[in-house]
Amino acid sequence: xxxxxxRGFYAVAYAVKLCRPAVICAYPITPQxxxxxxxxxxxxxxxxxxxxxxxxxxxxGAASILVGASATGARTFTATCSQGLILMSEVLWNAAGxxxxxxxxxxxxSLSAPLSIWNDHQDSMAMRDACIIQVYVENNQEAHDMxxxxxxxxxxxxxxxxxxxxxxxxxLTHAYEPVDLLEQETVDSFLPPYDPPxxxxxxxxxxxxxxxxxxxxxxxxxVMQRAMMRAKKVMEEVFKEWAELTGRNWGGLIATDYMDNxxxxxxxxxxxxxxxREVVEEMRKDxxxxxxxxxRSFRPFPTEELRKVMKDxxxxxxxxxxxxxxxxxxxxxxxxxxxxxxSNAKVYSFAVxxxxxxxxxxxxxxxxxxxIEGKVDEGFHFEGVKEFxxxxx
Amino acid sequence: xxxxxxxxxxxxxxCSLPIAVKNVLxxxxxxxxVVNPTGCLEIISSQYxxxxxxxxxxHSVFENAAAVAAGIDAALKALGRKDxxxxxxxxxxxxxxxxxxxxxxxxxxxxxxxxxxxxxxxxYQNTGNQQSGLTPPGSNTTTTPAGKILPGKIGRKKDMVAxxxxxxxxxxxxxxxxxxxDIRRKVKRAVEFEGAxxxxxxxxxxxxxxxxxxxxxxxxxxxxxxxxxxxVEYENGELVRVRKIKERKPVEEYLKIQRRFRHLFKHPxxxxxxxxxxxxxxxxxxxxxxxx
Numbered sequence: 001x002x003x004x005x006x007r008g009f010y011a012v013a014y015a016v017k018l019c020r021p022a023v024i025c026a027y028p029i030t031p032q033x034x035x036x037x038x039x040x041x042x043x044x045x046x047x048x049x050x051x052x053x054x055x056x057x058x059x060x061g062a063a064s065i066l067v068g069a070s071a072t073g074a075r076t077f078t079a080t081c082s083q084g085l086i087l088m089s090e091v092l093w094n095a096a097g098x099x100x101x102x103x104x105x106x107x108x109x110s111l112s113a114p115l116s117i118w119n120d121h122q123d124s125m126a127m128r129d130a131c132i133i134q135v136y137v138e139n140n141q142e143a144h145d146m147x148x149x150x151x152x153x154x155x156x157x158x159x160x161x162x163x164x165x166x167x168x169x170x171x172l173t174h175a176y177e178p179v180d181l182l183e184q185e186t187v188d189s190f191l192p193p194y195d196p197p198x199x200x201x202x203x204x205x206x207x208x209x210x211x212x213x214x215x216x217x218x219x220x221x222x223v224m225q226r227a228m229m230r231a232k233k234v235m236e237e238v239f240k241e242w243a244e245l246t247g248r249n250w251g252g253l254i255a256t257d258y259m260d261n262x263x264x265x266x267x268x269x270x271x272x273x274x275x276x277r278e279v280v281e282e283m284r285k286d287x288x289x290x291x292x293x294x295x296r297s298f299r300p301f302p303t304e305e306l307r308k309v310m311k312d313x314x315x316x317x318x319x320x321x322x323x324x325x326x327x328x329x330x331x332x333x334x335x336x337x338x339x340x341x342x343s344n345a346k347v348y349s350f351a352v353x354x355x356x357x358x359x360x361x362x363x364x365x366x367x368x369x370x371x372i373e374g375k376v377d378e379g380f381h382f383e384g385v386k387e388f389x390x391x392x393x
Numbered sequence: 394x395x396x397x398x399x400x401x402x403x404x405x406x407x408c409s410l411p412i413a414v415k416n417v418l419x420x421x422x423x424x425x426x427v428v429n430p431t432g433c434l435e436i437i438s439s440q441y442x443x444x445x446x447x448x449x450x451x452h453s454v455f456e457n458a459a460a461v462a463a464g465i466d467a468a469l470k471a472l473g474r475k476d477x478x479x480x481x482x483x484x485x486x487x488x489x490x491x492x493x494x495x496x497x498x499x500x501x502x503x504x505x506x507x508x509x510x511x512x513x514x515x516x517y518q519n520t521g522n523q524q525s526g527l528t529p530p531g532s533n534t535t536t537t538p539a540g541k542i543l544p545g546k547i548g549r550k551k552d553m554v555a556x557x558x559x560x561x562x563x564x565x566x567x568x569x570x571x572x573x574x575d576i577r578r579k580v581k582r583a584v585e586f587e588g589a590x591x592x593x594x595x596x597x598x599x600x601x602x603x604x605x606x607x608x609x610x611x612x613x614x615x616x617x618x619x620x621x622x623x624x625v626e627y628e629n630g631e632l633v634r635v636r637k638i639k640e641r642k643p644v645e646e647y648l649k650i651q652r653r654f655r656h657l658f659k660h661p662x663x664x665x666x667x668x669x670x671x672x673x674x675x676x677x678x679x680x681x682x683x684x685x
Binding site: 022023025050051052054055056057058060061062064065066067068069070071072073074090091094098200201202203205206207208209210211212213216 | 442448478
């Protein structure tokens with residue numbers, strides 16, 4: 001193992017290389033571009049073995065190329081975000097329905113309009129219902145570690161679904177952090193070559209992507225839901241195996257800190273977790289019974305895990321990085337649904353840092369304190385917003 | 394006998410698509426991967442549990458067949474399985490010239506080893522005859538209906554042969570289901586070239602064009618004999634062969650037996666359109682030297 005100070009995009013690209021993908025295809029989009037640029041450099045230097053690296057004409061094309069490649073039995077990779085992810089969305093729904101374990105990294109970025117290249121989670125949240133596994137990572141080591149795990153989970157015969165590793169654009173992709181880079185032998189011992197149970201081959205001709213009239217469509221959706229639910233168990237097993245192999249334990253579908261006897265649980269996903277953890281630690285030192293719940297897997301949603309850990313809490317504070325317009329923050333929506341009938345805790349939902357707005361430590365502390373002290377109403381709030389006058393013309 | 398495209402599929406009586414598909418698969422001896430975007434062919438052949446395909450087949454979405462084919466090509470290369478077969482796309486004219494043209498351009502540009510076949514029935518026929526970029530002028534479609542003022546489609550048929558040639562791909566040709574030997578010969582010739590190949594096959598649609606189901610081949614032949622559908626063949630950008638016409642027929646002969654053009658013979662602007670179509674045919678004959 002070599003510890004190096006690298007940027008997030010390199011940590012990801014290097015891990016992808018170690019997974020020996022057969023086809024990589026992407027279209028550049030900020031702030032993802034450096035991931036595929038690094039892979040392109042490796043390809044140009046002959047470091048990717050027999051891998052085919054294709055620069056597509058659009059993200060839509062990139063996703064489509066990977067559908068063809070994955071169905072033919074190739075391990076595939078792409079990275080995208082924001083407008084690119086939304087452009088891919090038709091194909092990604094299709095890939096999930098065809099049960100193709102395409103692994104992609106989403107360098108989370110906001111959506112237009114107005115145009116913004118900066119970070120929030122609106123892009124991946126828009127893909128929430130597509131039957132794609134979504135794991136959000138906190139730092140670049142976790143991003144690096146998630147790549148081999150993503151392949152192992154996605155390609156498990158009980159799962160066979162696309163996988164999105166969501167890492168915050170710029171905040172992680174462009175951050176320099178020390179990362180223990182994996183060895184090829186470690187990854188080879190963990191991740192077997194991709195050998196799908198069925199594939200496109202002239203030796204055994206099969207029809208992929210059939211159409212299903214009403215008398216047979218629904219069963220396809222039933223098995224997709226089953227695969228997602230089975231993925232929970234597979235993920236727990238793979239996470240455990242990873243911890244034993246590398247000594248780095250990132251937790252299960254959720255990870256918790258200071259949740260023993262906590263009266264207030266603070267929920268977050270992605271890079272903001274690091275900051276929230278520090279604030280929780282400080283508050284603990286001040287004698288406040290606060291704990292942290294980091295949601296790692298947003299799909300499948302960790303319903304049982306959240307019920308268990310939230311059993312005795314009085315307040316739940318959720319930091320949202322996206323909005324379900326016309327309702328509230330998407331994490332709170334699912335959390336409340338999971339806890340319905342299992343908890344009487346008050347849920348406070350704070351949207352912070354949309355479009356890359358800075359998220360100061362004081363803001364996090366203020367939101368948690370306000371909830372604990374009952375200074376804000378339950379429900380959904382935007383925080384860190386300037387005073388402004390809305391003009392309706 | 395091993396089947397490549399089985400009978401019992403859902404095509405209309407007289408449909409030309411199975412003629413084209415069977416001849417292509419026959420020419421390749423079934424040694425191929427088929428990519429098929431959403432459309433007539435997909436719907437008639439790929440229902441769950443009733444697939445007509447005896448070759449590996451994939452349908453993804455409407456506008457991405459060229460990209461899916463590129464992905465299969467890449468995977469076969471990466472996995473050392475190129476000898477398994479050719480990658481073939483069967484796409485309709487709408488999937489090719491309209492909604493899928495971006496992916497098609499990308500595939501041509503990267504010059505993937507893919508044979509792309511456009512089954513040109515000149516409109517979105519699966520959904521009941523809506524105009525596409527390959528619908529000819531004057532055609533009465535449900536989205537360009539002949540009305541009191543408008544005489545059907547305004548504008549020309551998109552020149553996809555020129556589009557393909559502009560990408561400098563090694564092989565570009567047109568064909569018609571009226572000449573199945575020509576289809577088979579062209580397919581065999583096309584796959585001798587490494588890289589992207591484009592063959593556009595005229596496939597009359599019984600319901601959309603409003604023809605008798607026993608006149609599919611007759612209409613497909615008349616399109617060629619009037620020079621409205623020139624049969625051409627390019628290798629590495631050079632025109633190497635055209636189908637010559639012994640006695641070129643006036644376009645009216647082709648138009649009058651199709652419901653989609655019938656209004657032209659009584660519509661106030663019909664004569665103008667017929668003259669325009671004749672002008673297009675004359676241009677084709679001159680440009681490609683079709684008259685014998």
